[in-house]
Amino acid sequence: MPLPWRPELRSPLSDAEVRDAERELGVVFPGEYREYLLRRNGEGRVNRLRRGAAGWGWEGDSRTDLALLGTDFPHPDSYRDDEDRLDAREPQREDFADEDAYGTAWQRWDDECGVLQDRKTAGAVHIQGKGCGFATLLVLTGPHRGEMWFDARATCDLILPMRLGREPVSFAQWFARGCETLGVW
Incomplete structure (x- = not known):
């Protein structure tokens, strides 16, 4: 048992674990996120993918509807x-x-x-909670697969794409920039 003042060590997932999670969740993770799971999983402020008593899911995420993960993410x-x-x-x-x-x-x-409301985030995982009902989404399915979006429904009822210039932000770009909300509009 870890000491109460030491954070739990978060080890990466094995390839077999990632494949098992993909099979159970009914998705194929975007390449950049898959690499993250194999090398870092849960580092920084990203919700860690783990297998619990109820199966695979993201630690700290109670908003992702796992039954809708295989459904294409809908553009607003x-x-x-x-x-x-x-x-x-x-x-x-x-x-x-x-x-x-x-x-x-x-x-x-x-x-x-x-x-x-649940259908609005189908095919996406709430990869990071931002507090007060805000969240960062990683799209797992559909034409926006691999893109990062910001769930701002708590105040403006919008789900917005993250952008660098006019280009969609990928998981790797988002992670490299410290997991911050980028160019939302």
């Missing part, structure tokens, strides 16, 4: 219409004869909102 433009349709269907109190019927309708609507 792809769900704006869904948001608008859902917003337009929000139950209004004055449309219901009693409070219970309104409460039931509103709860069903809110559950639909939660499903849409």
Whole structure:
């Protein structure tokens, strides 16, 4: 057992462990992230990939929906219409004869909102928590595979790509720059 004042040593994963995680999670990690797992895993402020009692997952990450990892990461433009349709269907109190019927309708609507919110980060892992509901995402699937995005929904309801100039930021670029949010817009 490590001493309480010493951080636990974080060893890299073996190739067999990385393949096992990929198989279980239903993804193939982008090359730069795979190399990181084989050489560093959990160094710095990056959530460590590890196998726990429930299987493979990221230490410190309770927001990634593991069931949606194999689904392509959606560009924000792809769900704006869904948001608008859902917003337009929000139950209004004055449309219901009693409070219970309104409460039931509103709860069903809110559950639909939660499903849409989960879909917004499908195919991405919350690789680093930034506090107060903010997170850095690494996209694992789809056309944006290997790119870093910033989940700023806590204040502006947006998920934004990280950029260096006009180019997407890769995991290696992000890590080399100290795991900071880069050129978000």
